[in-house]
Amino acid sequence: MLSMREFWNIVSISLCVQAQISQQLSDTGHTWNYDDGENDWSKNYPFCGGTHQSPIDIYSNIKYDAALTPIQVVGYDSPGIDHFTLSNDGHSVKVSLPATMYISSLKHKYTAVQLHLHWGDQKRPQGSEHTFNDRRFAAELHILHYNSDKYVDSQTATAKEDGLAVLGILLEVGSFNPTFENIQKYLSQVAYKDQEVQIPAFSIRNLLPVTLNEYYRYNGSLTTPPCYPSVLWTVFRQPVKISQEQLFSLETALFSSNVGDSIPQPMVNNFRQKQERAKRELLASFKEDFTFPIAIAFILGIFVIVAIIIYIIRKRRARQQSESRKRVMYAAAQKAEGTSSIEI
Numbered sequence: 001m002l003s004m005r006e007f008w009n010i011v012s013i014s015l016c017v018q019a020q021i022s023q024q025l026s027d028t029g030h031t032w033n034y035d036d037g038e039n040d041w042s043k044n045y046p047f048c049g050g051t052h053q054s055p056i057d058i059y060s061n062i063k064y065d066a067a068l069t070p071i072q073v074v075g076y077d078s079p080g081i082d083h084f085t086l087s088n089d090g091h092s093v094k095v096s097l098p099a100t101m102y103i104s105s106l107k108h109k110y111t112a113v114q115l116h117l118h119w120g121d122q123k124r125p126q127g128s129e130h131t132f133n134d135r136r137f138a139a140e141l142h143i144l145h146y147n148s149d150k151y152v153d154s155q156t157a158t159a160k161e162d163g164l165a166v167l168g169i170l171l172e173v174g175s176f177n178p179t180f181e182n183i184q185k186y187l188s189q190v191a192y193k194d195q196e197v198q199i200p201a202f203s204i205r206n207l208l209p210v211t212l213n214e215y216y217r218y219n220g221s222l223t224t225p226p227c228y229p230s231v232l233w234t235v236f237r238q239p240v241k242i243s244q245e246q247l248f249s250l251e252t253a254l255f256s257s258n259v260g261d262s263i264p265q266p267m268v269n270n271f272r273q274k275q276e277r278a279k280r281e282l283l284a285s286f287k288e289d290f291t292f293p294i295a296i297a298f299i300l301g302i303f304v305i306v307a308i309i310i311y312i313i314r315k316r317r318a319r320q321q322s323e324s325r326k327r328v329m330y331a332a333a334q335k336a337e338g339t340s341s342i343e344i
């Protein structure tokens with residue numbers, strides 16, 4: 001005979017297992033894409049319709065936090081292995097990273113898992129996820145890490161509040177990027193979904209901005225289903241440059257569909273729209289440089305004042321000229337009246 005306590009233990013274990021199974025199904029049992037509108041994501045992935053979602057527009061009400069010290073990464077220069085695995089998961093192109101790489105400057109040790117990219121298309125080559133005052137950059141690189149102090153692997157950490165940390169690097173068009181080429185030149189070998197290839201390892205540090213001391217920080221989520229709100233975001237202020245040709249290649253080389261599918265689906269515009277920031281704190285590791293905007297505002301202000309003064313002077317002059325013309329005409333009319341009376 002079971003005691004009441006044992007009975008409830010069995011019930012709760014059973015419910016827990018069921019919840020885990022349905023959770024796994026919801027993680028893997030549904031397809032999703034960017035085409036049909038991201039609003040549908042929350043039907044199968046409830047967190048996508050929840051709070052603390054990413055990306056956000058980085059603008060206004062940003063608080064400087066002196067405690068945000070420069071990001072320190074370990075093993076980024078020399079990952080300690082010969083090869084990375086480059087793969088196409090149907091949503092992005094991904095590089096698997098070794099556990100020798102980690103972030104050492106956060107509250108916990110966050111170990112690298114993978115990096116991937118988001119981009120636009122040829123018609124609209126702006127596909128970053130985070131925006132600065134609604135300015136969208138050409139593309140965005142994400143380096144995903146998990147809290148290895150507290151969790152055994154990234155799968156365990158992914159839904160935990162302090163489970164993940166992502167470094168976000170904005171990409172803009174400029175000079176040729178030789179480090180990016182280490183990924184770029186193998187894209188054609190992972191053109192279709194589920195394809196993967198071994199590529200020579202290279203310094204991931206060179207994909208990051210030169211200095212790692214200026215960044216924005218907020219609490220957000222994965223930007224793809226299941227959208228767990230478990231990410232400590234670091235978005236670097238300084239973008240990294242790739243060439244026009246390199247961006248073009250990223251926008252055209254890959255497909256979301258499997259090899260041999262009758263209608264190949266180009267992998268483009270794989271970025272999520274901005275999410276509500278609500279009352280979330282957005283911190284910066286640096287003080288905004290207000291010199292330039294203030295100088296522009298000052299010059300514009302002077303310009304407007306001068307324009308108003310010129311307008312007033314011209315208006316007054318026009319009025320004076322009109323009045324003096326009236327006086328001349330009046331005097332001429334009086335003179336004419338006088339003459340005619342003499343004539344009569």
Ligand SMILES: [Zn+2]
Pocket residue numbers: 116117118142223
């Ligand atoms: Zn991403």
